[in-house]
Amino acid sequence: MHGILNKLGLNGVSETFEREKITPDIVSKLSAHEMEMLGISNRNDMMRLRIECNKHGCFQPSKDASLCGAPKFNIPKIVLENLVENGFKIIDIARLLAVSERTVYRRMMRYGLTKQSFSTLTDDNRDGHVTEVIKEFPFCGENMIMQLLRQKGINIQRYRLRESIQILNPKGISERKRGRLHSRVYEDAGPNHLWHIQTINSSAGDLLLLEE
Template sequence: MDMDLILERLGVEEGVIRRFRQEKITPDIISLMSLYDFNCLGVNDKTTIMKLRVECVCYRSNPWAHNNDSTRCRNIRFEISSIMIETLFEAGYSVKDTSIALGVSESTLFRKMGQFGLSKLAFTEIDEEELNIVVATTTTEFPTCGEEMLRKVLLQKGIKVP
């Protein structure tokens, strides 16, 4: 499968497709790329990056990764990294949506989360006074922010709260 077709199917703009072509990025390389690498190529949306990673697993050059007509993979087994799971959780995906995006069952996802020591409910240990200071500073900086934006700003600062 041609990388251009994968990118087009995901709705990536032509300029990004051109950069991928120029850098000779193949489906085999996608799983090795960092967020910085994607940003350099013009892909900044974490959800798009995850979709691209999942899609490219189906088209790697490994012969076992293809079905007979080499158009889609079936029953493929691949490694799910903690970064993949964390990225989807940070993007707001539920456990169910994350399992769908990764093409695995929820029980497989929970097993992987256990292996990596991940929890959808893991929150930052911060006392109430310190959190109030951070929230007050953030709302002063962004006076019209709502709850969702405040949560995202706190996440950028490394603070995950319920």
């Protein structure tokens, strides 16, 4: 791995890759966020690294047991979405993930992903549209902002939207993180002695969960 990073001029992150035990076959299965955590934030560097690591061979992803049919390859949505957004062709995605093109198409269909064109906006124009949405809906998260932009006919990559939100609304990000629900631990006298009621308000409607 050190030789590959050195060849691409990324030797500055060699220590991190070595510490995290990142091998060439793992690189193609990392999301953009995971790459950033390893110290590679440039999209072109991510693409060059994936392509170079693919030359050294890669292993198929693990399979998840299924209640019906054969076990299915475990390909996270965020990894596949990142490869699609970065312009990789289906045949190249299949090679990077060491699966067939049909498997890639099936996962894209399951996750609702398509090879679509994105709006060609400058960073300033992008930030202007995102600012308008944030002003109108200050508590919206990344997914909701993306949907609101699409309603206006604006379709941008998730990583570009995330960059914009981090610049324009860092306070909102920290507030949403603090507001996340955490699992609670209770001690009770016996079965049915205590019930925990949890409500989730989503766009699909209100969901009420009763937990014993």
